[in-house]
Amino acid sequence: MHSNLSGWQPEVKAALQNLLEKAQNKSNPYAVFDWDNTCIYGDVTETLFIYQIDNLRYKLTPWEFSGILSIALKDNFSGESPVEKHAEQISSDLLEDYTFLYEHYIVNQKMSLEKIRETEEFNDFKAKMFYFYLLINDHAFTKDSFLWMMYLYSNMTAIELENLSKESIDFNLHAERKCHLLSSSPALSKKTGVLSAHYTGGLRINPLVVHLFQELKAKGIGVYVCSASAKEVLIPLVTYQQYGYALPQDHLLAVRLDRDSCNVLQPRIDEAYPITFKTGKMQAIEQFLVSKLGTEPMLVAGDSTGDYYMMTGFPGLELALVMLRSHQKSVELVRRLRHEHSIPFAVQRNGEGRPGQLKVS
Structure with a gap:
């Protein structure tokens, strides 16, 4: 049976062709x-x-912003560990910075975005926000x-978030894929002093996966996405025709934020x-796909231990595909x-990785 799977490693291509035949x-x-x-x-x-930090795209008062930082601390730490005390100090610095940014740009734009980005408060806010994110990610007791x-x-x-995400996606598809170093301001008198963090910017379409989606759909195999991102954040890239993946919205399983009667998103x-x-990915597949379609997935693809449970939770699975x-x-x-x-x-092996440096035993 002919299939268009060029670009995949030979053993992966053979496994996918076998899957297509079984389907x-x-x-x-x-x-x-x-x-x-x-x-x-x-x-x-x-x-x-x-992107949200760089463009100060928030609709939060300082009091609401402080409440979200408090949720982050309460949900992710227990007891008074040194790490938790450090996180509390960072959150205090962040609130000071955010209040300045709110009063000078977010609520009334007394300063232009270009000028606010030149302030010590903005640089401090950007570096400490990402440091705070990494600190929680590395030390939180909750999954x-x-x-x-x-x-x-x-x-x-919901539509404002979807539009904001599209702006970020379009910007990052053209941004350089490289590591950025952030350092907080040494000029400000803050509880935590100077902190540094780094992040990798940019996004890129994976043409192998775009073509695989097309191949699967052509052979009558349904294609679904199950992600830990918020649904509205993923809708543009997953469902819009212009990016190539072009899945229906009801084929997207993702985190759902609560909303009020006016469709305004809430912090829960x-x-x-x-x-x-x-494990929540496996639960979502069982709840929304297995119960609806009457069968387990043939193929599950992922890249990290966060995908382990949906790869191993279905006895009828024909293939787990790892994008290493x-x-x-x-x-x-x-x-x-x-x-x-x-x-x-x-x-x-991921095309952006360096296969010679990967060792699996």
């Missing part, structure tokens, strides 16, 4: 993909986090440590939906699949 004898066959660093190069939520970032979308309507999760991270990149969680996923399970899996 012809299946009822309601479908595949589920993680999104960030699986279907694209980069992280849509993380790049939006930076849902990222949710507070989504609460920064509060007071936007919609409890009617699972939080689509780790130069990251510890990606290498660990392959190790766990190799040593802890007997499910068939294939590994595609």
